[in-house]
Amino acid sequence: MASSFDTTLAGLGINRTGATTPQTITRAQQQTLGQDDFLALMTAQLKNQDPFEPVDNTQMVGQMAQFSSLAGITEMGSTLKAIADKLGASSIGDAIGWAGRTVLTEGSVAFARASGGIEGAVELDKAATDVSVTITDMNGGVLKTIPLGAQKAGTARFDWDGKTEAGEDAGAGPFKVSVRASEGAAAVTARSLVWAPVASVSMASGEPMLTLPGIGQVKASAVRSVG
Structure with a gap:
């Protein structure tokens, strides 16, 4: 006659030899034991222990510690999933917030502003x-060259009114912007920054990707300023 320990194991799809009964258990149950399963096994062990050779106190403390760790890990996993879901929702909301911005x-x-010309840095x-x-x-x-003179490290802004060197209206563009910087005879590394409207937004690896006319896709983290 099967003991209550055997009955408990059978309920989990496990027999004395370690064979499983796939007809009555799921794949997840075959691979993992939950808190309830762990507690049931430990209870069955206590009920069916040999009274002449009871479970050693050290072993019992170790099993209780395992159970406590399992409970803590399970709860932590649930909490982390909730946090991840919340952050995911926030990221999508943040991405939508970029649409229509400059x-x-x-x-x-x-491209030229409604009033003509461009601003940049x-x-x-x-x-x-x-x-x-x-x-x-x-x-x-060449439409216009704008001298900015001596500048400190960092960002130096410029504003072009949209007029060519001859004083004519340059139109709506698009325009190409290039910069040159030097310290005496030595060149200084410099980058042109331009304003562009966000045409569309997508998510890539958890970060908003902005599609900008004339520039292409840019990570939100690469934006220097928002208008």
Whole structure:
């Protein structure tokens, strides 16, 4: 006659030899034991122990510690999943918030404002004694060169009114923006920053990706400023 321990094992699909009964258990049950299963096994062990060789106190403490750890890990897993779900929802909400905004980011193509011309900036890795911005049409024809003089390391802004060197209206663009910076005879690393409207937003590896006209896709973390 089977003992209550055997009955408990049988309820889990396990017999004395370790064979399973796949007809009555799921794949998840075959691979893992939950808190209830662990407690049932430990209770059966206590009820069916040999009275002449009772379970050693050290073993009992170890089993209780395992049970406590299992409970803690299970609860932690549930909590982390809830946090991940919350962060995922926040990330999507953040991504939607970018739609329709105008951002300042690294790029060389810009479109004119409604009032004409463009605003942008030069990002300098270190101080420079001579900085200039050149704006051309898409064929490379120079429309305007804007001298910014000496600048400290960081960001130096510029504003072009949309007029060519000859004083003519340059139109709506698109325009190409290039920068030049030097410290004496040595070149200084510099990047052009332009304003662009966010045409659409997508998620990539948990981070919003912004699609900007004339620039392409840019990570939200690459945005320097938001208008």
